Amino acid sequence: MKLNVTDFLFAMSFALDAVEQEISGGKVQSGHGKRVAYMLMKMIQPLHLSVPEQVTYIGCAILHDNGLAEYIRGELELQYTQSSKLRLHVELGEKNMELLPFDIDIKDIILHHHENADGSGPLRLKGDEINEIAHLLHIADIVELACNFDGDIDLEFEKMKNMLEDCKNKMFSEKAVSLFEQNITKDDSLFMRDENFTMTRHLQNFS
Numbered sequence: 001m002k003l004n005v006t007d008f009l010f011a012m013s014f015a016l017d018a019v020e021q022e023i024s025g026g027k028v029q030s031g032h033g034k035r036v037a038y039m040l041m042k043m044i045q046p047l048h049l050s051v052p053e054q055v056t057y058i059g060c061a062i063l064h065d066n067g068l069a070e071y072i073r074g075e076l077e078l079q080y081t082q083s084s085k086l087r088l089h090v091e092l093g094e095k096n097m098e099l100l101p102f103d104i105d106i107k108d109i110i111l112h113h114h115e116n117a118d119g120s121g122p123l124r125l126k127g128d129e130i131n132e133i134a135h136l137l138h139i140a141d142i143v144e145l146a147c148n149f150d151g152d153i154d155l156e157f158e159k160m161k162n163m164l165e166d167c168k169n170k171m172f173s174e175k176a177v178s179l180f181e182q183n184i185t186k187d188d189s190l191f192m193r194d195e196n197f198t199m200t201r202h203l204q205n206f207s
Contacts, residue, residue, distance in 0.1 A: 009059050009062045009063065012062065012063055012066070013033040013034055013037075013062045013063075016032075016033055016063070016065050016066065016068065017030055017031065017032060017033060019068055031192075032065070032144055032145070033061070033062050033063070033064065033065065034062060035140075035144045035149070035192050036061050036062075036064060036137070036140045036141050036144050037058050037059075037061035037062045037140075038188070038191075038192060039061075039139075039140035039143065039144065039180070039184055039188075040057060040058060040061040040133075040136055040137055040140050041054070041058050041061075042183040042184055042188065043136045043139075043140070043176075043179040043180055043183050043184070044057060044133070044136065044179075045183060046179065046182070046183065052103060052104055053104050056102050056103070056104040056106060057104075057106075057109070057133050059102070060097070060106055060109045060110060060133070060137065061137055061140065063093075063097065063100075063110075064093065064110060064113055064137055064141065065089075065093070066093045066096050066097065066110070067088075067089050067090065067091070067092030067093030067094075067095075067096055067110075068089060068093075084122070086114050086121075086122040087122035087123065089114070090110060090111050090112070090113060090114055090122065090123075091111065093110040093111070094108070094110045094111035097109075097110050107131075108131040108134060109131050109133050109134050109137065110134075111123070111131075111134075112125060112130045112131045112134035112135075112138075113134045113137040113138050113141065114138065114141075115130045115134065115138065116138075116170065116171045116172075117130070117135070117169055117170065117171060117172055117173040117174075117176075118169065118170050118171070120170075120171075127173070130173075135172070135173045135175070135176040136176050136179060136180075138171070138172065138176070139164075139171075139172045139176045139177065139180055140180075142163075142167075142171065142172075143160055143163070143164075143180070146159070146160075146163060147159065147160050147189075149189065149192055149193040150193060153186065153189050153190055153193065154186075156189065157186045157189050160189075161181070164177045164180060164181060165177075
């Protein structure tokens with residue numbers, strides 16, 4: 001049986017969405033993984049990556065929370081602080097990704113995606129110690145969680161810009177902020193709020 005990679009990625013995305021909705025009691029917006037993937041796709045466009053590299057990194061973004069269900073089981077929640085939960089989350093996610101048949105090197109992308117540029121993340125890495133794609137995945141992840149895509153788009157986009165400037169060289173690297181500001185527009189925010197928003201046709205553009 002031939003596996004359709006796009007179908008597999010989005011089946012996983014829908015499953016992870018369902019898990020996050022259940023865990024958060026509906027506080028996490030539906031479509032988190034695909035919005036993060038869309039923002040990453042936009043940010044990596046100027047990096048002159050090959051098509052296989054782009055598709056692989058978009059796939060990592062879709063699956064970035066793949067370790068979520070394992071570390072939130074009741075017996076684990078009682079054993080870990082918030083910081084160590086994040087560390088366990090990224091370690092489990094990295095281990096799971098090693099099982100997938102990507103031809104492109106994805107080492108450390110999931111492991112580093114909660115690291116802050118100033119070294120205050122769960123692994124205490126900073127600056128160039130952090131995987132470059134993980135820097136971009138981190139900013140997309142945090143922005144998606146912080147912004148209400150169903151709210152007033154002007155206010156939310158302004159909040160997004162202010163957050164980027166406030167967190168530059170703290171949570172986010174200067175390069176990541178620059179790539180976000182140069183490639184994510186208000187029109188993208190409007191596009192991502194659509195309940196029928198899908199990444200499928202964008203991935204098909206790479207085939």
